[in-house]
Amino acid sequence: xxxxxxxxxxxxxxxxxxxxxxxxxxxxxxxxxxxxxxxxxxxxxxxxxxxxxxxxxxxxxxxxxxxxxxxxxxxxxxxxxxxxxxxxxxxxxxxxxxxxxxxxxxxxxxxxxxxxxxxxxxxxxxxxxxxxx
Amino acid sequence: xxxxxxxxxxxxxxxxxxxxxxxxxxxxxxxxxxxxxxxxxxxxxxxxxxxxxxxxxxxxxxxxxxxxxxxxxxxxxxxxxxxxxxxxxxxxxxx
Numbered sequence: 662x663x664x665x666x667x668x669x670x671x672x673x674x675x676x677x678x679x680x681x682x683x684x685x686x687x688x689x690x691x692x693x694x695x696x697x698x699x700x701x702x703x704x705x706x707x708x709x710x711x712x713x714x715x716x717x718x719x720x721x722x723x724x725x726x727x728x729x730x731x732x733x734x735x736x737x738x739x740x741x742x743x744x745x746x747x748x749x750x751x752x753x754x755x756x757x758x759x760x761x762x763x764x765x766x767x768x769x770x771x772x773x774x775x776x777x778x779x780x781x782x783x784x785x786x787x788x789x790x791x792x793x794x
Numbered sequence: 795x796x797x798x799x800x801x802x803x804x805x806x807x808x809x810x811x812x813x814x815x816x817x818x819x820x821x822x823x824x825x826x827x828x829x830x831x832x833x834x835x836x837x838x839x840x841x842x843x844x845x846x847x848x849x850x851x852x853x854x855x856x857x858x859x860x861x862x863x864x865x866x867x868x869x870x871x872x873x874x875x876x877x878x879x880x881x882x883x884x885x886x887x888x889x
Contacts, residue, residue, distance in 0.1 A: 732859075733857075733858060733859025733860075734859035734860070734861070735859075736859070737859050737860045737861040738861040740861075741861040741862065741863075742861075745863070750863060751862075751863040751884060752863075753851065753860070753861070753862035753863065753884070754860055754861055754862070755853050755858055755859075755860040755862075756858060756859050756860065757855060757857045757858025757859060757860075758857045758858075759831075759855045759856045759857040759858065760831055760853055760854060760855025760856070760857065760858035761830070761831025761832035761833070761834065761835050761853075761854050761855060762831075762832065762835050762851070762852060762853040762854065762855075763832060763835040763836035763838075763839040763840075763851075763852050764839070764851045764852070765839075765843075765848065765849055765850070765851065765884070782853075786849065786851070786884030787849075787884065788884075
């Protein structure tokens, strides 16, 4: 019985180390990805796939803007519409170089990041039925 | 003490609520430095959550653009001194 217990412990440790290695690799890949796109996450409560979607969308649009001039409204509009379409209403997006905010957001629907020299706040609010009156 | 006068840029909010928005902003500017946009936004949002129910959002700053979906009658954008203020309530819809 002791032999079996030792074997179980050994396997348990092995599995834990595998999980940890996988996490480390994933984190490194994410870090490399962010570095490559000049993205820095400032605050976040959002699944990784959605984060990456936001970063890619922002990166693509910024790269496509003529002479790299920032168009805050266009970037905000693009991100909001993409997320409303892909992940359901209602998303809100603020883009700029100088602002502060205070918001209430849905669980898992919040990211605040910088890309190049611009800051982006993207968050989701619950959509609730209006009271009938 | 309010030094400058607030200028409404765009709104679909009832007049009384607009006045409350500008009053809250003025209050916040008395309490916090003009560079502390986050505290100013927090003050205003909390005031609106208390007075008009939860779910309000507030953005304060000198350089930003944004797109959002708001409930009917709950949106105001104005300037006061050197700052721009955006206050709105998250979307609701009729089922």
